[in-house]
Amino acid sequence: MRETRYVKAINEALLEEMARDERVFIVGEDVGFGGGAFSATRDLLQRFGERRVRDTPISEAAIVGIATGAAMRGLRPVAEIMFADFLTLSMDQIVNQLAKVRYMFGGTYRMPVVIRAACGGGLNAGPQHSQSLEAWFAHVPGLEVVMPATPHDAKGLLKSAIRDDNPVLFLEHKALYASKGDVPEEEYLVPIGEADVKRTGKDVTIVTASRMVHHSLEAAAALAAEGIDAEVIDLRTISPLDKDAILRSVQKTSRLVVAHEAVKAFGFGAEIVAMICEELPASIRPRVARVGAPFAPVPFAQEKQYLPSAADVVQAVKRVMVS
Amino acid sequence: MRETRYVKAINEALLEEMARDERVFIVGEDVGFGGGAFSATRDLLQRFGERRVRDTPISEAAIVGIATGAAMRGLRPVAEIMFADFLTLSMDQIVNQLAKVRYMFGGTYRMPVVIRAACGGGLNAGPQHSQSLEAWFAHVPGLEVVMPATPHDAKGLLKSAIRDDNPVLFLEHKALYASKGDVPEEEYLVPIGEADVKRTGKDVTIVTASRMVHHSLEAAAALAAEGIDAEVIDLRTISPLDKDAILRSVQKTSRLVVAHEAVKAFGFGAEIVAMICEELPASIRPRVARVGAPFAPVPFAQEKQYLPSAADVVQAVKRVMVS
Amino acid sequence: MTERADELLAILASMVRVRRVEERLSELFTQGKIPGFIHVSIGQEAVPAGVCSCLERDDAVLTTHRGHGHAVAKGIDLKRFMAEIFGRRTGFCKGRSGSMHVADPTAGVMGANGIVGGGLPIALGTALASQYRGEKTVTVCFFGDGASNEGTFHESLNIAALWSLPVLFCCENNDWAQFTPQSRYMKVEGVARRADSYGMPGVSVDGSDVLAVRRAAAEAVARARRGEGPTLLECKVRRWFGHYVGDPQKYRPADDVKAAKALDPIERLVSRLAGSNALGTDGMQAIESRIQAEIDAAVAFAAESPPADPADLHRDVYA
């Protein structure tokens, strides 16, 4: 184990998978010569050359199209869309093309495409550079959606995503790039679709992902001081959802808080609440609460007050603890 | 009252509002010379001329940009994106620009923009011409999302949308264009944000919208024969949600089924279930079920089996009736 | 470049095959045997026939909503092609997709597209794969004049030129986009001149002269195989019928239709061959009856195939 930054863990995953499989290549804006806007692709051009690390013009639709076509012909592209907000410029290529190719064309194609993008707030980047849009993509059959919270998970999940034969939207939280955590020296994978219990507890289940995992753990620590024992489940993958992990925990605690950074309304928290309502036996009727951003764009200077915090999680837990 | 087709009701709303307000104009593909892909804009070019009915090249991003900029300078554009599936090509302009202009630029602008698009399946149009994507847009602060089910509501809501000072995504169901219903001779408006109880009942609440309203009413009729008295709430507007109407009904019936044509996972049904779980008093723990499409693209030949039906609604109601 | 007699006959047969397939599809659609909607390219056959006559089986073709001709000329199996359009489980897409999404990767028919301009960025990827592996295969991306106004056209041609990708961008300029005449969506005459924005050669040919199409395509394909990069080839064609089968074309002046039908690429090649004895005495007869039989067999296969399997609607969402 060594302390490694989240962005470095991503860089290692890319480097290892490119070294391992000649079909893997990188395509995006500023990924080569510039080493990546957040330097996630640093030194890869020097290591693997122009053929496998490809700078593009500012053309987000084309970047995804390149990945889609290359996968249809047997390559394993890793595309970078610099900010998740810019995925809006690739939506047709992602949703109508990439996600549907296998289904639409009779199941003959395998589509091992990874699209990496930096999501979330925390850097005062303003309304067009701070969004969390994962719920959109989880609503699209054919896509997998991954949101790692730690360097360990970022590396292990990205390696799995690159080896996966389906399109994976890999959302990296820009406020976590500089965060540090233990990463094994030896090679490892983290499976897509498996949630991780980041803290075990018996009183309440907090289901979360990405940066909110850290706020949730902070909240759990504060709650422990008050004698409330919270379990924190890091989904890691938003689609496919690890329903069993959620159901198991909620059956134990019969209290659920879902916390995400995205706007609360129509966010992934809604799906999790609805899912447990449908799938739990009638006998269990858990108290539930959601934590998410207010119904407004991400503001520049008021970002701190806007973004969901540990305090918001604590409050939500207290709401579900009463009675 | 007279029997009028859904598409004709839309055409009348456009004609009346253009006659009423000189700032209203239409922009989109095939809207003028061709009279509209679904003939919703028929004869408007002849009536109002090239200045106010503007055919564009096939450029969906530009169509929305035109509407946005024109609204920033005081006009009231009605843009048409032929199929809702093609909104994917306008996502940046809708989500990062149009929806955020007022907020981002200090609240000085009013943005009276309507974007009309044909959504849904039923015409065997295949995976790229049949999607229901309303949940995406309901997750975007700054947008209103409207989905009329009847000619009456289509006309009244479209007129309200054109007079509204906010961006409205107006989703017309393509399988309803030919449907008929009563439309008053005299002018009327249907307010945005108000659900409509299309059938009153005491045993179970069915919350739905667009084409599923008709399937739900059919289901309610079948259930009545079995002595189950279902209330059918037509949301009409997905964002902002008419929470009171939903809560009022569920408090009465304590059973909820949400039915939509979109893929069930991460659809608007999830938000409604989560909302009532959070907002109902702890004493009321309704049984809930969702009806939505399976987690797959909309298939061509298997469309009938894919699309949620009255039978699916009946089954869901029976699930929540037990115990 | 001069074609041998057998080549000329193959090209003629290819055009006739496309024509008869789409005539039959129109008939079947009108009879209600085909669900959804279909778009035919009757009158534009010289483009698929001419271009595909320069391609190998493992070259890639991306096509559009008006893509039957490209698939057929590229050599797709007519039976499973027809079955897909009928929505049968024996179709290439298991009946899940229909006319706008026919694909057979084994024949290099990568996939038709219902999104105008949607195939252009994907063509960059299939072409990049050839370059990446040092293969000589090329990609042909067919699209319409209307599609040349989508943002994807610009992004794709720019990158193809920048990376010298082995792509032929083949624009079928038929003067119409759905119900709208070209003068209402483009100020410039033609699409070929747009190539200059990217430092790419742009060529415009008479798209109802199949040999002109073939020669221009052959040169572009050769350039691409030599690693010298993409070409934008504009073929000026005319749409004989409506946007979709059943389109009453109220918006279209009758003489525009008349002018379109005056240009018949098949007749043009036939009269050209008349001089030589390439066609022989009953050459055309032979071609027609052979193709008639192929199509009859394909329609019979489709009609007798079981309907799409409901279970298939849940399959292949993920690998």
Added chain:
Amino acid sequence: MTERADELLAILASMVRVRRVEERLSELFTQGKIPGFIHVSIGQEAVPAGVCSCLERDDAVLTTHRGHGHAVAKGIDLKRFMAEIFGRRTGFCKGRSGSMHVADPTAGVMGANGIVGGGLPIALGTALASQYRGEKTVTVCFFGDGASNEGTFHESLNIAALWSLPVLFCCENNDWAQFTPQSRYMKVEGVARRADSYGMPGVSVDGSDVLAVRRAAAEAVARARRGEGPTLLECKVRRWFGHYVGDPQKYRPADDVKAAKALDPIERLVSRLAGSNALGTDGMQAIESRIQAEIDAAVAFAAESPPADPADLHRDVYA
């Protein structure tokens, strides 16, 4: 077109104002007084100053992430401009948006944009509004060379030409897009030649010669006001500093920076004026001190303004 002395001084002052504002912003950012990140256009001042010298207050300007200069040259109120960048409630956007989204519609500064190419389609709409109402106002849309590779560039110029919209598309070609040199994202030399794809005049000028910019812009604006349609004006400029303030530019050769700084639009105009006595004896001094005072006042206003109001984060989502 020859400028009167007062016009020349105004243009010089405009460039100096842009320069000093951005120097101060860089300083303040480095001191940690400004949240988020900012992009400065130092070295490119001739473009905002030259172009905006041809505009009236009610003309519309759409700008970019590198947009301070355009806003300042168009006549935005410096105090509320500075307050927005500081994230104060007195800012034009109530502190909700920051450097990349400054807007003051009353000064015709319609809004800066954080999406590369995002302003181009919007410019069609503001220009259409002028045409629709028969007003003589024009729209100027500023964007970079990198943005000219986005699909929106293509869709927007095509429609502007087709509809003869009163727009000036002003491309600041500074040879870089973020960390990447132009040779890696465009095969063609320059952006102006792309105008031909749309049947639009394309003009390229030395963007560090403010009078050359002004004259080209004046002509384009006059055309637009006469209803003769849009122009693509490319201004070749150089980026003196990094992509954002604090960018170490490891990727950039030192001599490229040196070459950039050798071209100083302000010095060029000053030496040009030296001959005439337009500047008078202490003319430059006077300009500098007046601007110094304006900026000091703006910074003081911003610094003394209360922080953004948390309640404002919930306001103005809807009208």
